[in-house]
Amino acid sequence: MIWPDWDTLASWLELMLAGLVVTLKLSFLTTVLTIILGSLSALGAVSTSRTVRIISRVYVDLFRSVPILALMIIFYFGFGPWLSEWGIDTFTLALAALSLSSGAYLSEVYRGAIQSVPRSQWRAAESLGLGHFAILRFAVIPQVIPPLVPLTLNAVISIVKNSSLASLITVNELTLSGTMAVSLSFMPMQVYLLLGAMYAAIILPLIFAAGRLERWVNRRYGLVSARLKPTMAMRTYASAAGLGRRDR
Amino acid sequence: MNGLDLTALLPGALATIKIAGGAWLLALAIGMLMSYIRETGFRPLLWLVNGFTTLIRSIPELVMLYLVYFGIAYLGVRLDSLTAAIVALGVAESAFMAEYFRASLNTVSSSQRQAGLSLGLSQVKVLRLIVLPQAVPFAVPPLLNSFVGLLKTATLASAVGAVELLYAGQDLMNRTGQVLPVAISLVVIYVVATLPLTALVGKLESRARARASRA
Numbered sequence: 090m091i092w093p094d095w096d097t098l099a100s101w102l103e104l105m106l107a108g109l110v111v112t113l114k115l116s117f118l119t120t121v122l123t124i125i126l127g128s129l130s131a132l133g134a135v136s137t138s139r140t141v142r143i144i145s146r147v148y149v150d151l152f153r154s155v156p157i158l159a160l161m162i163i164f165y166f167g168f169g170p171w172l173s174e175w176g177i178d179t180f181t182l183a184l185a186a187l188s189l190s191s192g193a194y195l196s197e198v199y200r201g202a203i204q205s206v207p208r209s210q211w212r213a214a215e216s217l218g219l220g221h222f223a224i225l226r227f228a229v230i231p232q233v234i235p236p237l238v239p240l241t242l243n244a245v246i247s248i249v250k251n252s253s254l255a256s257l258i259t260v261n262e263l264t265l266s267g268t269m270a271v272s273l274s275f276m277p278m279q280v281y282l283l284l285g286a287m288y289a290a291i292i293l294p295l296i297f298a299a300g301r302l303e304r305w306v307n308r309r310y311g312l313v314s315a316r317l318k319p320t321m322a323m324r325t326y327a328s329a330a331g332l333g334r335r336d337r
Numbered sequence: 338m339n340g341l342d343l344t345a346l347l348p349g350a351l352a353t354i355k356i357a358g359g360a361w362l363l364a365l366a367i368g369m370l371m372s373y374i375r376e377t378g379f380r381p382l383l384w385l386v387n388g389f390t391t392l393i394r395s396i397p398e399l400v401m402l403y404l405v406y407f408g409i410a411y412l413g414v415r416l417d418s419l420t421a422a423i424v425a426l427g428v429a430e431s432a433f434m435a436e437y438f439r440a441s442l443n444t445v446s447s448s449q450r451q452a453g454l455s456l457g458l459s460q461v462k463v464l465r466l467i468v469l470p471q472a473v474p475f476a477v478p479p480l481l482n483s484f485v486g487l488l489k490t491a492t493l494a495s496a497v498g499a500v501e502l503l504y505a506g507q508d509l510m511n512r513t514g515q516v517l518p519v520a521i522s523l524v525v526i527y528v529v530a531t532l533p534l535t536a537l538v539g540k541l542e543s544r545a546r547a548r549a550s551r552a
Contacts, residue, residue: 090412153535154528156489159503163520166510246394253397257496264399277407285396285404292395 093279101270101280105287108266113291115180115262116249119187123244126192131199137221145196152193158254160186165258183255187248195244202233202240235310239303246295250288263287341515343522349505350526356422356494356501357487363427364483368434375439390432399493401425406497422494422501429490430483437483441476442468444549474545482538485531502526 093101133145152160164182172178206229214224256265267284271277371386393401405428406421416424445468453463495504506523510516 150532151524151528154489154531155524156492156503156527158492158495159489159506159523159527162503162507163523166507166516167520250397253399254493256399264397264403267400267403271407276411277403278409278411281400281404281408285400288397288400289392289395293391296391296395 090278091276093274093276097274097276100273101283104266104270104273105263105284108261108263109287111180111261112249112252112263115184115187115252115255115260116245118184119191119248119252120245122184122188123191123195123248124241126188127195127199127244130192130196131203132225134196134200135203135225149193149196152189153197155190157186157190157251158257160190161254161258179258179260180255183252183258183260187251187255191244191248191251194247195241198240198244199233199237202237203229206232235306239299239306242295242299242302246292246299249292249295253288341509341513341518343509343519345509346502346505346522346526349500349502352419352494352500352505353488353491353502356419356426356491356499357484359423360426360430360487360491361484363423364430364434364487365480367428367431368438371431371435372438372442375435376442386435390435393429393432396429398426398429398490399496401429402493402497418494418497418499421497422491422499426487426490426493430487433483434480437476437479441472441479444475445471474541474548478538478542478545481534481541485534485538488531489527 130145130148133141134149136142136145161183164186165179168175168177168182172182203225210228211224214228219227252262253264255262256268259265264284267280270280371390374382374386402422402425405425406416406418409416409421449467449471450463453467454460458466491501492503494501495507498504500508503523506519510519513519
């Protein structure tokens with residue numbers, strides 16, 4: 090394997106730093122939309138209205154079943170012809186696909202957390218005269234927020250990793266900049282190793298932060314976190330972050 | 338649908354199942370090996386396994402696939418796109434498998450192992466007669482869930498030209514120009530294939546949990 094000289098390496102880095110900025114932007118915006126979508130859908134799942142519950146269920150089941158890449162490609166082919174007419178670009182399509190999909194996953198995590206609060210607390214709050222939203226606002230949500238912080242961070246890790254799929258619908262993010270660097274100088278192994286290292290440089294600190302936060306939350310709010318039985322969606326995120334949460 | 342031949346998707350669906358199944362088996366083998374190494378408790382090997390799994394988790398599957406497909410070809414070993422997808426996705430998934438095994442083995446308390454040993458059972462018999470029968474119900478749901486996940490991540494193989502379900506769908510859209518019917522078919526296929534399995538995972542999981550709380 091030949092190692093690239095400094096000029097080649099510099100040209101790669103120039104391309105990839107531009108891509109890195111797009112990846113960070115895409116991941117950040119996706120995270121914001123995912124948290125909004127996930128929260129709304131989780132609140133919908135515990136709503137008193139049957140219609141709202143059904144809408145939330147359909148959203149979660151649909152977007153959890155369809156692979157993110159399939160969603161992106163469908164958006165790309167489906168909306169592609171009208172993109173310039175509507176004044177949006179493939180970045181927006183990738184953002185929509187990533188957010189809709191991650192939002193469905195995060196909704197399951199949030200719903201599991203809300204439902205882990207014992208019914209007896211709901212009844213106690215009802216007997217104090219609180220309504221549905223007041224119970225959520227004052228009794229339920231404050232308890233579940235601390236254990237949900239590290240779990241949300243795990244979702245961010247998945248989002249950064251999945252943002253690489255946007256390269257396949259021509260979004261100029263980090264992975265596509267790597268592919269362009271390969272076409273400049275045919276050294277795929279070297280470029281993709283560098284690319285992997287760049288992703289690891291973003292994600293490893295997030296993994297360690299999520300692990301530390303989780304241990305801190307468990308120490309500080311032990312009882313609440315212990316009650317919060319990890320659902321499968323949570324565990325997928327937990328192991329995505331390398332937390333290896335113990336089941337019991 | 339006017340003359341749209343959806344049977345063109347069939348070979349793609351078959352390739353998707355091949356990729357997911359192959360990657361699942363590979364991940365299972367590597368994951369078992371890694372959790373066995375962890376059980377031995379030999380420090381340097383333990384660090385190696387932990388470092389490997391953390392590193393694997395910090396790299397997107399697509400980049401891993403490019404490394405396996407384009408990178409290894411550059412070094413002189415040519416893998417076809419289907420094999421490359423199986424290897425890349427299998428290695429990526431193995432890091433999670435090792436975690437699932439550890440979590441399910443941890444559900445059996447160590448006092449039970451000690452009790453077994455004090456009754457004169459060998460290490461192997463303790464594992465076979467006491468630990469595994471209790472740990473397996475906890476391991477089945479995440480293992481099934483991992484297969485469902487792989488059915489979806491198998492779409493990545495289209496990026497290196499493997500004709501799996503999504504690639505076949507894209508090809509059909511390109512050839513016929515009928516985007517909407519093909520898109521709906523793809524969505525329906527993925528929902529029908531994964532939703533019942535996801536529901537089954539949830540059911541098995543709550544059953545394992547109910548059994549554990551009775552015990």
